[in-house]
Amino acid sequence: MSKSIFYHAGCPVCVSAEHEIINLIGADNVEVVHLGEVRNRIEEAERAGVNSVPALVTTTGNVLHINFGASLADVKG
Amino acid sequence: MSKSIFYHAGCPVCVSAEHEIINLIGADNVEVVHLGEVRNRIEEAERAGVNSVPALVTTTGNVLHINFGASLADVKG
Numbered sequence: 001m002s003k004s005i006f007y008h009a010g011c012p013v014c015v016s017a018e019h020e021i022i023n024l025i026g027a028d029n030v031e032v033v034h035l036g037e038v039r040n041r042i043e044e045a046e047r048a049g050v051n052s053v054p055a056l057v058t059t060t061g062n063v064l065h066i067n068f069g070a071s072l073a074d075v076k077g
Numbered sequence: 078m079s080k081s082i083f084y085h086a087g088c089p090v091c092v093s094a095e096h097e098i099i100n101l102i103g104a105d106n107v108e109v110v111h112l113g114e115v116r117n118r119i120e121e122a123e124r125a126g127v128n129s130v131p132a133l134v135t136t137t138g139n140v141l142h143i144n145f146g147a148s149l150a151d152v153k154g
Contacts, residue, residue, distance in 0.1 A: 004101065020135050024081065024102045058097050067142050
């Protein structure tokens, strides 16, 4: 993929991390996905290896779990 | 501070995260500190709010804990 993807769920730690990530790598280089709003992408995130949000999936497919905001189970619940 | 600081302790997850961070934000924009080798900077990391490594302290002073490699207690031990 051409952009990193930042998955989050709108929690305060997610929003804070989102601002930092955008500052660090630039808004043009990251797609932001709010899994609480775009719930049909939860499965895609799981397949990418995301265990918790916020998480950044890089263009090389590696997953960086950032802090520990909420588990995907919480997002689903 | 003018650069972000990436603290790690040489563990495999740290090295992997380091490569991703450098790819994402550029080697010129991040100082890499190996706390296992530069032990006199552990206190500095703690004061910055680092609870575990790998962690990235941004130029705005926020701490992004990435994955969960090793606690600072382990690094000290």
